[in-house]
Amino acid sequence: MLRLQSVNQFYGPKHTLRDISLTLPRGECTCLLGRNGVGKTTLINCIMGHVPVTSGSMTWQLDGGLQENLLSHPVERRAALGIGYVPKGRQIFSQLSVDENLRVALMAGRNKTHQVPPMVYELFPQMYSMRQERAGNLTESQQQQLAIARALVLKPELLILDEPLSGFQPGAVQELSRNIRQMQHDFGLTLLLVEQQLSLVPKSGDRFCLLEAGRNVAQGSLDQLDDNLIQTYLAG
Template sequence: MLRLQAVNQFFGPKHILRDISMELPPGQCTYVLGRNGVGKTTLVNCIMGHLPVSSGTVTWRPAGGAEELNLLQHPVEQRAALGIGYVPQGRQVFSQLSVDENLRVALLAGRNKTRQVPSMVYELFPGLHNMRHQRAGDLTESGQQQLAIARALVLEPELLILDEPTGGFQPSVVKEIGHNIRRLQRDFGLTLLVVEQQLPFTPSAGDRFCLLEGGCNVAQGTLDQLDDSLIQTYLAV
């Protein structure tokens, strides 16, 4: 699936990511956790190609692929077609376009040759089907988050990356997002990488964690290994 080895990234003279190594097992949900400003979004942007990697390797093996691909050799516009979906922080939907138009624009970037919105999108978010002719900017924030996830899903990805999907939402919406994440993994077989400042769900909503501090991967493992000591040291505010 996805493997990072000794990844470093600089912003001018500032060393942002320091020798990050991690592996995403197929079919599992991995959380990248850490306080604000520790390099989580930078890490995601390096995976997606929005930022250059100064050194290290990022390799990707699609399902059924005989060989790992050097992801760094593929420009950002090709990564969706390789099976990697991305939901950015802040949603970034096209507010002046309808729900349906947002989804159809995304279809142009992916591997879906039918140019049809997959049934799983409206199965997961039936409310979007009822609002498909509504302007995206008129949706609630929760509705826009659903649309942002749906827009990534029309690409029929194998890996879905979500950057702080619960940010700014009330507990009831956070609970709904957690339920959808579990469904994406359990019912649709996706591999998930979820970036969060805290772990907003119970450990049953995921499998593994990678904890960042100062651009370094200070701990990783299964979620049941994320003990109170690590939480107090690296996540408590």
């Protein structure tokens, strides 16, 4: 679905991403892991087009479709291709209602529909009764659900979530983890989950990519993430 090959990125003279290669298979949940400041969010911003890639390639291909050079598309086109994004910190419109937040997102959709997909209310049934509630009045976990719902109204093929579980109480983490598993297994979404705390990685994850100092130091199936890698690159 999405393939990155030898991606490099610079902020001025600082070499922030170094030869990153990563493949996101369709229908799987890949966990992008690493301590704070190792380049995880920078890599996501490169995928979304928010920061430029200095060298390397990113290719995007849906089943039966043509392979596309993702780097040739502007930010707004990448969402229209089927890439959804839930940024760290949620970034919802706190002064707008839940319904208005969702309808603003619909304007950027591929299908130009004005209807919120049923999937959204299947995942978050309480949100239907809160449609007229001001988003700023929601609890933090409800705001995170709204941020995810806002990305889902575009009916993405790939959903990128940047630290969606950090900072929540255990009950909220468990609920959001169930939502993430449901998106993958019930609705067939491909997921890229960014986290720095291994304890927050859903057990349903399929693969991992581990970053350190802007480099991809290890990747594979999640059960290959052994104690040595955890202690070296995630502990502390």
